[in-house]
Amino acid sequence: MTSDRIWTAALLIIGDEILSGRTQDRNVGQVATWLNTQGIRLTEVRVVADDMGAIGEAVNALKARNDYLFTTGGIGPTHDDITVDAIAAALGVEVEIHPEARAVLEGYYESRGGINEARLRMARVPAxxxxxxxAATGAPGIRVGDIFILAGVPRIAELMLEALTGTLEGGRPMLSRTIGCWVPESEVADLLRATEADHTxxxxxxxPFWRxxxxxANFVVRSTDPAxxxxxxxxxxAGLTALGYEPVADGI
Amino acid sequence: MTSDRIWTAALLIIGDEILSGRTQDRNVGQVATWLNTQGIRLTEVRVVADDMGAIGEAVNALKARNDYLFTTGGIGPTHDDITVDAIAAALGVEVEIHPEARAVLEGYYESRGGINEARLRMARVPAxxxxxxxAATGAPGIRVGDIFILAGVPRIAELMLEALTGTLEGGRPMLSRTIGCWVPESEVADLLRATEADHTxxxxxxxPFWRxxxxxANFVVRSTDPAxxxxxxxxxxAGLTALGYEPVADGI
Structure with a gap:
C-alpha cells in the first residue's frame, strides 16, 4: 500500500422526501467536502426511496466497489425509518438493541417524557x-464494518461527521484551484483539453456562467499533486493571455 | 393499461463538480417537482463522475427499470462534456451531427464570433x-428514445423541462398534504404507523424539526387518491387531538 493509493467512498441518500422534491438535499455537499479533507474520494451518490429492496440493492452495489459507504436518512423513531433493517438484511445479520445506545437514549429522554417503544427504535443496530x-439529540449514528449510517437532518449528520473526523484511513486529499475569465468556454475548449492532456x-x-x-467561465484544476x-x-x-483575454486568479 | 398504471423515471446527474462538493445540486428538486406534475414518479437518482464507464453503466441500469431516464450535465463545448458520447456508447449507436442543432448553433453564434469546433460539439447527438x-443559449437538449439529456445549469435545465411539459405520457399525479404539530415524532410513531396501515x-x-x-414535526401524506x-x-x-396535542393544518 503506497501513499498514492486512492481511497473511495459512496453516499446513499435514503428518503422519499428528496425524490418527491419536498426537501432540498444538503448532505451531498457536506459529505463530499468532509470526505475530501479526509483524503477520501466520493465516487458515486444514489438517492433511493424508503424501500427495503431499493436500499439493500444500493448498499450491496456501492459497498462492493468502494472502501467506505455512507448513508443518510431513515434512522429516526417512526415507521418510515427502515435504514437499519434494510442494511442488516443486505448484510445478512440480525438487528439488535445496542446497550450503549439504549443507555444514551434513556438518559436523554429521562427529562423528556421517558423512553418508549418508538424512541427505543433508535437504539436498534445491525449486529x-x-x-x-x-451530541445534539442523543440518537447515535451507526458504524457497521465500513458502512457509516448517519442522520438525514443535515445539522445532525454534520455532528456525526465531526465525530468521525480523523478516524478513517485515507490518501492524499484532492487539491483544487480555480482560475476565471470573462470568456465563452467554447473559445478555450482546445486550451483546456491540451492542458489536461499535458499534465498527468x-x-x-x-x-460557465452568465452574470x-x-x-x-471558471476553470477548476484538481490533482493530488500541488505542483x-x-x-x-x-x-x-498563459493560454488565456495569448488569446487576448485577462485571466482572473482564484476565479470570478 | 389502466389509469392506475404508475409511470416512473430515474435521474442521472453527471458531474465531478457535484461529487467534489464544489457545486450544490439544484436539479434533483426541480426535476422531481416537474415529473410529479406530469404524473411520473421519480424512483431513483444517481450522481456519477465525468467518466464514460460510470455514465454508461448507470444509463443502462436506470433505463432498464424505468419508463423514462433524465440526465443533467456534461453537454457543453469542453473536453469534460462527454455525456453524448457515453450515452451513445451505452446504447450501441453512433454519434452524429444533428443538422437542425447545427443550424440553430450557427444562427446563435453568428453575432457571437461564429461557429467553431468546440461549439459544434453541442450539435453532436446519439444517432x-x-x-x-x-431558448436561452441555442444549445439544445437531446431526446433519444425515452432518455432525455438536459443541461446541468439549473436555469437551462428548467427551460428544457418547460419545452417537454405535457409531451410525456404519465399517470395520476401523486398528491400530498401536510399536517404539523409541536410534538416529538417519537410520541406519535404508533399513530402514524396505524394510519398508514389502515389506508391502502x-x-x-x-x-421532525427544531425551531x-x-x-x-410535519407529517406528509401522499397518495394518488384525493380521498x-x-x-x-x-x-x-384526530389522533393528535386525542393525545392532547394541537394539529396545525398544512404544516408548521
Whole structure:
C-alpha cells in the first residue's frame, strides 16, 4: 500500500422526501467536502426511496466497489425509518438493541417524557455495529464494518461527521484551484483539453456562467499533486493571455 | 393499461463538480417537482463522475427499470462534456451531427464570433435523437428514445423541462398534504404507523424539526387518491387531538 493509493467512498441518500422534491438535499455537499479533507474520494451518490429492496440493492452495489459507504436518512423513531433493517438484511445479520445506545437514549429522554417503544427504535443496530456520537439529540449514528449510517437532518449528520473526523484511513486529499475569465468556454475548449492532456493526474473542469449581462467561465484544476495544480493554472493563464483575454486568479 | 398504471423515471446527474462538493445540486428538486406534475414518479437518482464507464453503466441500469431516464450535465463545448458520447456508447449507436442543432448553433453564434469546433460539439447527438429546445443559449437538449439529456445549469435545465411539459405520457399525479404539530415524532410513531396501515395506497412521512427553541414535526401524506389523502390527514389530526396535542393544518 503506497501513499498514492486512492481511497473511495459512496453516499446513499435514503428518503422519499428528496425524490418527491419536498426537501432540498444538503448532505451531498457536506459529505463530499468532509470526505475530501479526509483524503477520501466520493465516487458515486444514489438517492433511493424508503424501500427495503431499493436500499439493500444500493448498499450491496456501492459497498462492493468502494472502501467506505455512507448513508443518510431513515434512522429516526417512526415507521418510515427502515435504514437499519434494510442494511442488516443486505448484510445478512440480525438487528439488535445496542446497550450503549439504549443507555444514551434513556438518559436523554429521562427529562423528556421517558423512553418508549418508538424512541427505543433508535437504539436498534445491525449486529456487530458500533456507535457514532451525536451530541445534539442523543440518537447515535451507526458504524457497521465500513458502512457509516448517519442522520438525514443535515445539522445532525454534520455532528456525526465531526465525530468521525480523523478516524478513517485515507490518501492524499484532492487539491483544487480555480482560475476565471470573462470568456465563452467554447473559445478555450482546445486550451483546456491540451492542458489536461499535458499534465498527468490533472482534472480540469469548465463551469460557465452568465452574470451582470455577460458570460464567463471558471476553470477548476484538481490533482493530488500541488505542483501539477500550479502548472495547470499557469498554463491556462498563459493560454488565456495569448488569446487576448485577462485571466482572473482564484476565479470570478 | 389502466389509469392506475404508475409511470416512473430515474435521474442521472453527471458531474465531478457535484461529487467534489464544489457545486450544490439544484436539479434533483426541480426535476422531481416537474415529473410529479406530469404524473411520473421519480424512483431513483444517481450522481456519477465525468467518466464514460460510470455514465454508461448507470444509463443502462436506470433505463432498464424505468419508463423514462433524465440526465443533467456534461453537454457543453469542453473536453469534460462527454455525456453524448457515453450515452451513445451505452446504447450501441453512433454519434452524429444533428443538422437542425447545427443550424440553430450557427444562427446563435453568428453575432457571437461564429461557429467553431468546440461549439459544434453541442450539435453532436446519439444517432436517432431529436432535439429539446433551449431558448436561452441555442444549445439544445437531446431526446433519444425515452432518455432525455438536459443541461446541468439549473436555469437551462428548467427551460428544457418547460419545452417537454405535457409531451410525456404519465399517470395520476401523486398528491400530498401536510399536517404539523409541536410534538416529538417519537410520541406519535404508533399513530402514524396505524394510519398508514389502515389506508391502502397511502405513504406517510414524518419530518421532525427544531425551531425557536422547541421541537415539532410535519407529517406528509401522499397518495394518488384525493380521498385517501384527506382521510389520512383527518385520522392524524384526530389522533393528535386525542393525545392532547394541537394539529396545525398544512404544516408548521
Amino acid at each position: 456487530g455495529a458500533t456507535l457514532i456520537k451525536n 493526474g490533472s482534472q480540469i473542469g469548465s463551469y 451582470d449581462g455577460r458570460g464567463g 501539477t495544480v500550479e502548472a495547470c493554472i499557469a498554463a491556462i493563464g | 436517432g435523437a431529436t432535439l429539446i429546445k433551449n 395506497g397511502s405513504q406517510i412521512g414524518s419530518y 425557536d427553541g422547541r421541537g415539532g 385517501t389523502v384527506e382521510a389520512c390527514i383527518a385520522a392524524i389530526g
